Amino acid sequence: MTAPATNSPSGTLVFEDFAPGHYGTFGPRHVSREEIVAFAAEFDPQPMHLDEEAAKHSMLGGLSGSGWHLGSLTMRMMFDAFLHRAASLGSPGVETLRWMAPLRPGDDITLDLDVLDCRASRSRPEMGFVKLKARVSNAAGTTLLELVSPLMIKRRSAAAAEG
Amino acid sequence: MRFFEDLQVGTRSDLGSFTFTADNIKVFARQFDPQAFHLDEEAGRASPFGGLAASGWHVGSVCMRMLVDQARREAEEARRRGEEIAAWGPSPGFRDLKWLKPVLAGDTIHFASEVVSLRESASRPEWGILEARNTGTNQRGELVYSMVASAFVPRRKRA
Numbered sequence: 001m002t003a004p005a006t007n008s009p010s011g012t013l014v015f016e017d018f019a020p021g022h023y024g025t026f027g028p029r030h031v032s033r034e035e036i037v038a039f040a041a042e043f044d045p046q047p048m049h050l051d052e053e054a055a056k057h058s059m060l061g062g063l064s065g066s067g068w069h070l071g072s073l074t075m076r077m078m079f080d081a082f083l084h085r086a087a088s089l090g091s092p093g094v095e096t097l098r099w100m101a102p103l104r105p106g107d108d109i110t111l112d113l114d115v116l117d118c119r120a121s122r123s124r125p126e127m128g129f130v131k132l133k134a135r136v137s138n139a140a141g142t143t144l145l146e147l148v149s150p151l152m153i154k155r156r157s158a159a160a161a162e163g
Numbered sequence: 164m165r166f167f168e169d170l171q172v173g174t175r176s177d178l179g180s181f182t183f184t185a186d187n188i189k190v191f192a193r194q195f196d197p198q199a200f201h202l203d204e205e206a207g208r209a210s211p212f213g214g215l216a217a218s219g220w221h222v223g224s225v226c227m228r229m230l231v232d233q234a235r236r237e238a239e240e241a242r243r244r245g246e247e248i249a250a251w252g253p254s255p256g257f258r259d260l261k262w263l264k265p266v267l268a269g270d271t272i273h274f275a276s277e278v279v280s281l282r283e284s285a286s287r288p289e290w291g292i293l294e295a296r297n298t299g300t301n302q303r304g305e306l307v308y309s310m311v312a313s314a315f316v317p318r319r320k321r322a
Contacts, residue, residue, distance in 0.1 A: 043224040045231055048253070059252045059315065067254060068224040072195040075220045079197060088198055089211055091219065091262065094310075098256035 013086035015118065015128035015153045023113040023132070026081040028139065029073065031065065033105035039069040065103030070145050074136055077111040087154035089127050097147040101138075108139045116148065126158035165237065166249040167291030167316045170278055178229035178274040183217045185268040191221040204268075212265040219262040222272070222308050226297050229274045252290060252315030260310035264301070272299040272307060279311060283318075290315045 040049030044066035047054030055063040103109070116131040129150040136145040185204070192201035196218035199206035207215035238248045266272060280294040293316045299308030 039224075043228045045228075066224075066227070067256075068220070068227045072191075072218075072220040072224060075218070076195045076197075083198065090198075090200070090216075093219075093262050094257070094260040096256065096258045097260070099254060102253075 011085065012159060013082055013153070014156045014159045015087075015120070015130065016156045018115050018118050018130045018153065020115050020117055023115050024081060025110060025112050026077055027110040028108035029077055029111075031073065031103060031105070031107045031109060033063070036063070036065040036069065036103070036105055039072070040066050043068055060102045062102075063105055065105075065107075067099040067145075070099065070103045070109075070136065071097060071147070073109065074111065074134055074145060074147065077109075077136070078113070078132075078134065081111060081113065083151075086151075087159045089152040089154060091149055091151050092129075094147055094149045095131075097145065099145055101142050101144045103144055104138070107144075109136050109144065110139075111136055120155070121152075125155070127152050127154050129153075165316075167281065167283075167293070167318045169249075170281055170293060170316065172278050172281060175275060175277040176233055178226075178233045178276060180271050180273045181225050181229065182271045183221070183225075183266050183268060185215055188215060188217045188221065188268055191224070192218050195220055207267075212267065214265070214267040217266040217268075217270075219308075222262065222266050222299060223260070223310070225272070226274050226299060226308065226310075230276060230297065233276070249317050251317070254312055254314045255292075257310050257312040262308060264305055264307040266299075266301070266307055270307075271302045273301075274299050274308075284315065287315070289318055289320075291318055292316070 037050055048058035048060055048064055049066050052063045112135040114133045116133050118128060118130050120128045130153050131148065131150045133148050135143055137143045189202055200210040200212050200216050201218045204215045234251065241248050274297065276295045276297045278293060279296050282292050284290040284292050293314050294311055296309065296311050298306060301307050
């Protein structure tokens, strides 16, 4: 686990604190069977996410977490990694997301973040886009998910103006 | 649910509507995306969203639920007609997901899905791969959510 540095006096991460390259490795986060079933019951009630017996006969060959659960957990791990202390303005979307292997009950998942590029916004001078690649893997090192998403982060001048 | 052979590019399904409330927005955000503008009305108003806004992952997860409910309805109709039910496979992923406008507490989002491409799977001859554009539109008719998802769809067994 690494702790990204900030040069801001306030300790808040701003656009200028990010640079292309490996950003850090975070976790592990344990994922229980109960969580998997609870998420699936609310948002993705397919048999392969709810019931071991039905899941055995699915393409994934056993109970697995919803891809949206894994995506949402990735979001939470990004929050815990750095977003909780960043001057975040949200995100316009996700360019690509690949579900590469199933999330299993009891998995301990790790998040790897790379900054792909940093670009000041032309239309909104108070912010810039930090494009991240997130890779989530299990304890065996198998990649479960990969996504690329730009985040909108305040520039130092805008963050400072607000105190 | 339908088989690969029954689908056509351009086929559109209306999936129904979901109302995002302050309660369900905060419950999701506490677990998965506890940024202040997803948890607190005041922080939401002070943000560029202009109000308590749902996490984008919440919007996507609700769309997933609407797709699953639609698939169940189609399976039920096929069962009633005495037809074989197509069991869809997992999704390899999605692309071009756009959170175009904030979804604020009180917004009702109508979701829809339209087939944009169909191809045979090279490695799995019993499956086809579908791409569908899934969208969410608010009560003012504004597109708030759009993405292109892939899924494995079973092919009919050849006689």
